[in-house]
Amino acid sequence: MHDPDAVPLLDRTARRAIAHRYAGRFDRGYAQGKLAGDPVYAAVARMLAAAPPLPLLDIGCGMGLLGQYLHACGLLHGYLGIDFDARRIDAGRAAASALSPPLQLQCGDAAELPAFRGHVALLDMLHYLPAPRQAALLREAAARLAPGGLLLIRNVLREANWRFHATRAEEWFLRVSGQMRVGAQHYPDADEIRAPLAALGLAVAIRPLYGRTPFNSYLAVARQPG
């Protein structure tokens, strides 16, 4: 296991190298902006650096940016990304084609997860499901944790503050501009994430993770006892 503070998080050159694996100006620009401005990838890398070396299931993986980031940090021990947006999966596969070890990206719905044992990530996707499906997905994700495995959830939480309203406005824009295939269905509050996991005996720690974004984002981490 590594010392989390000793993990070299990616500098500008490394982030640019990742972005340039994506074809087309839009995806490249998106990757570069996202890696520069969103603290989630470094936060996940720090958590995984201090956890047992296990494969990662990335649910709602988009273009596989998390896999690319962790690969560049030397923190991948197998990666399976799943997303139902075929365009994003194709873009992610093309970008990952030169990597060794390879990233596996699969087109599919989070409702039908494959068998898996390891760590699980759910970054910015839970709110695209209605409330009952969110609780079900949290249980399915937890069922795929290996002993010592981490379930890493980043999501906007429903709170009465300006950040929450800024997030809703951005989600509206993503939907009407066609960047998201589905619109937000339900914004969970902290208890809606904690309760289904606590019922399975997992301890859940939740903390803000805004970085330089205006969004009401939090990181929830649940650990399977080792």
Ligand SMILES: C[S@@+](CC[C@H](N)C(=O)[O-])C[C@H]1O[C@@H](n2cnc3c(N)ncnc32)[C@H](O)[C@@H]1O
């Ligand atoms: C905001 S993006 C986040 C992408 C990625 N997790 C990241 O942080 O870079 C949300 C992703 O969740 C995917 N998604 C939403 N609902 C899904 C579902 N039911 N099954 C699979 N993927 C889903 C979308 O297609 C989209 O790529």
